[in-house]
Amino acid sequence: EPEVxxxxxxxxxxxxxxxxxxxxxxxxxxxxxxYRQILGQKVEFLVSFYxxxxxxxxxxxxxxxxxxxxxxxxxxxxxxxxxxxxxxMYFCASRQxxxxxxxxxxxxxxxxxxx
Amino acid sequence: xxxGEEDPQALSIQEGENATMNCSYKTSINNLQWYRQNSxxxxxxxxxxxxxxxxxxxxxxxxxxxTSKKSSSLLITASRAADTxxxxxxxxxxxxxxxxxxxxxxxxxxx
Numbered sequence: 001e002p003e004v005x006x007x008x009x010x011x012x013x014x015x016x017x018x019x020x021x022x023x024x025x026x027x028x029x030x031x032x033x034x035y036r037q038i039l040g041q042k043v044e045f046l047v048s049f050y051x052x053x054x055x056x057x058x059x060x061x062x063x064x065x066x067x068x069x070x071x072x073x074x075x076x077x078x079x080x081x082x083x084x085x086x087x088x089m090y091f092c093a094s095r096q097x098x099x100x101x102x103x104x105x106x107x108x109x110x111x112x113x114x115x
Numbered sequence: 116x117x118x119g120e121e122d123p124q125a126l127s128i129q130e131g132e133n134a135t136m137n138c139s140y141k142t143s144i145n146n147l148q149w150y151r152q153n154s155x156x157x158x159x160x161x162x163x164x165x166x167x168x169x170x171x172x173x174x175x176x177x178x179x180x181x182t183s184k185k186s187s188s189l190l191i192t193a194s195r196a197a198d199t200x201x202x203x204x205x206x207x208x209x210x211x212x213x214x215x216x217x218x219x220x221x222x223x224x225x226x
Contacts, residue, residue: 004157033213035216042203042216042217042219043152045213056213091158102207102213103148103160103163104160104214106157108157109156109157
């Protein structure tokens with residue numbers, strides 16, 4: 001069964017460092033998402049991406065965050081200068097086109113620990 | 116921001132019992148979905164119910180939607196230890212917009 005792949009599974013970084021989290025969405029999916037989950041809390045929407053541009057973003061997704069689809073397969077989330085409160089599990093998700101009903105397929109997540 | 120609020124936060128039952136989780140939301144929706152998350156893993160889609168539907172079944176899952184009360188319930192019948200996980204409802208306000216998740220219900224099924 002097709003799956004969304006995320007790397008790394010766990011990254012530890014120092015406060016102020018840049019972090020790039022990578023995702024390979026399902027190959028025929030057109031919409032891509034990043035969500036985050038702080039330990040023990042709810043899953044929060046960060047950003048959605050379609051046709052090489054951001055289609056929707058939350059207030060969490062400030063200037064410290066950026067997304068990119070550098071080639072035909074990868075979808076990345078960059079955090080420019082990490083803060084302690086960025087420590088969370090980051091989930092990438094994808095879905096097919098508009099004919100679908102926003103049913104998302106999630107990756108297993110990347111755990112980010114900021115020290 | 117719009118989100119579902121699940122109730123209860125935690126639920127502990129014995130194998131074979133039924134588990135019912137509730138979700139409330141704030142504004143009109145296009146559809147409501149339930150996802151499951153095993154500890155430390157990603158979310159897996161379970162079932163979707165559209166705003167014009169009232170009930171839906173999938174295997175041991177039964178979902179209801181009451182748009183007048185802005186609430187939904189997920190019933191898992193004849194629960195198994197493997198059903199132990201967190202369950203989240205997620206709403207879509209308009210077709211094509213992002214899923215917004217609630218806080219989840221943590222279900223523990225003991226054998």
